[in-house]
Amino acid sequence: MTQSIQDYLAQFEDIPGTRVFTAARARRGYWLNQFAMSLMKPENRDRWKADERAYLEDWPLSPEQKDAVLARDYNRCLDLGGNIYFLAKVFSTDGLSFLQAVSTMTGMSVEDYQAMMLAGGRSPDGVRSIREGI
Amino acid sequence: MMARITAGIGSSHIPLLGVASDFDKTGEDYWRDCFAGYDWTKRWMAQQRPDVVILVYNDHASAFDMRFIPTFAIGCGERFRPADEGWGPRAVPDVIGHPDLAWHIAQCLVLDEFDMTIINEMDVDHGLTVPLSMMFGKPDAWPCRIIPLAVNVVTYPPPTGNRCWLLGEAIARAVESFPEDINVQIWGTGGMSHQLQGPRAGLINKAWDNRFLDDLSADPQRLRRIPHIEYLRETGSEGIEMVMWLIMRGALGPRVRQLHRHYHVPASNTAVGHIVLEKLT
Numbered sequence: 054m055t056q057s058i059q060d061y062l063a064q065f066e067d068i069p070g071t072r073v074f075t076a077a078r079a080r081r082g083y084w085l086n087q088f089a090m091s092l093m094k095p096e097n098r099d100r101w102k103a104d105e106r107a108y109l110e111d112w113p114l115s116p117e118q119k120d121a122v123l124a125r126d127y128n129r130c131l132d133l134g135g136n137i138y139f140l141a142k143v144f145s146t147d148g149l150s151f152l153q154a155v156s157t158m159t160g161m162s163v164e165d166y167q168a169m170m171l172a173g174g175r176s177p178d179g180v181r182s183i184r185e186g187i
Numbered sequence: 188m189m190a191r192i193t194a195g196i197g198s199s200h201i202p203l204l205g206v207a208s209d210f211d212k213t214g215e216d217y218w219r220d221c222f223a224g225y226d227w228t229k230r231w232m233a234q235q236r237p238d239v240v241i242l243v244y245n246d247h248a249s250a251f252d253m254r255f256i257p258t259f260a261i262g263c264g265e266r267f268r269p270a271d272e273g274w275g276p277r278a279v280p281d282v283i284g285h286p287d288l289a290w291h292i293a294q295c296l297v298l299d300e301f302d303m304t305i306i307n308e309m310d311v312d313h314g315l316t317v318p319l320s321m322m323f324g325k326p327d328a329w330p331c332r333i334i335p336l337a338v339n340v341v342t343y344p345p346p347t348g349n350r351c352w353l354l355g356e357a358i359a360r361a362v363e364s365f366p367e368d369i370n371v372q373i374w375g376t377g378g379m380s381h382q383l384q385g386p387r388a389g390l391i392n393k394a395w396d397n398r399f400l401d402d403l404s405a406d407p408q409r410l411r412r413i414p415h416i417e418y419l420r421e422t423g424s425e426g427i428e429m430v431m432w433l434i435m436r437g438a439l440g441p442r443v444r445q446l447h448r449h450y451h452v453p454a455s456n457t458a459v460g461h462i463v464l465e466k467l468t
């Protein structure tokens with residue numbers, strides 16, 4: 054290995070607007086992600102839709118994680134260890150597409166976000182590195 | 188006669204491409220150009236008629252949840268069904284495996300010091316079934332056997348690009364020692380630039396993506412050395428899927444010829460990339 058794991062992980066903190074799904078996040082978000090995964094089953098989706106808060110009582114999520122899920126605050130879910138492919142089970146159950154759900158994390162309206170994508174997407178210029186501002 | 192790898196394919200595997208195919212939307216304005224770039228490949232594939240495709244992809248919280256995170260896993264089962272990803276399984280044919288070749292590869296890889304996870308039963312998600320739709324359209328049955336090869340690119344660290352390349356080389360050695368006269372292709376899927384999370388979501392990097400496509404034939408040694416941080420900075424948090432293309436490229440050996448190439452932005456949040464590479468001997 055040419056690079057220490059500490060150096061490897063430290064670089065990830067320098068990317069603007071991005072939470073890399075590291076082991077630390079995977080550990081913190083374990084039950085958040087496993088809860089989300091449970092929504093793959095139709096019978097669980099029905100129970101979840103009937104009473105979201107009651108459904109969460111069966112899962113050992115932190116109060117912050119529960120609030121973030123109930124509020125559909127996906128940036129907060131990412132901060133608390135959620136992974137987007139798992140969180141996708143929540144927004145799919147809500148009937149949202151990836152594009153619709155992803156746009157909620159950007160501070161843009163769905164329409165503006167979609168227009169940005171049609172125009173070629175977000176440029177990497179200026180959002181590669183916090184430290185270097187490039 | 189031994190088995191031989193004849194060609195490699197790279198392709199995005201965006202779930203919405205599967206939706207467009209399944210619901211016959213490919214003629215709509217949004218999709219026409221994106222799908223047109225695969226027409227050449229569908230015709231070429233009908234002539235090539237591979238016996239087996241080794242399909243490198245990643246699972247997106249469908250067959251694997253957080254309980255197990257295999258870095259490299261090979262599907263050795265007889266049959267794999269399309270996964271229910273939360274809205275019912277795709278209405279596409281079951282994937283028929285090739286257990287003889289898959290087990291042969293798995294055993295060779297372990298002796299070659301790649302300690303594979305072996306999967307006998309699993310469902311396969313859009314990462315595997317979308318490329319099949321893009322290359323074969325909508326047949327009643329997929330026209331070849333398929334060996335799923337799943338890579339962890341979700342939980343960090345995923346394998347390095349160089350490790351993926353070396354795995355590709357080892358797969359090629361394994362295939363070439365399988366005593367049957369069969370035509371094998373290897374596909375690497377995922378990417379290209381995209382970010383599905385956080386305030387930076389929607390990132391697309393056409394220049395970087397196209398250099399990557401160029402260098403699959405022009406300078407593949409450069410691609411082996413791209414560190415994870417470069418994928419993250421330049422191609423978005425989900426652009427890391429492109430390391431899977433390097434398994435394909437490593438399996439083709441030193442010399443390839445680009446037969447076809449396509450690049451289109453956007454499909455949903457993502458840049459669509461596609462390439463067909465012929466292995467030269």
Ligand SMILES: [Fe+2]
Nearest residue numbers: 200314377428
């Ligand atoms: Fe993917």
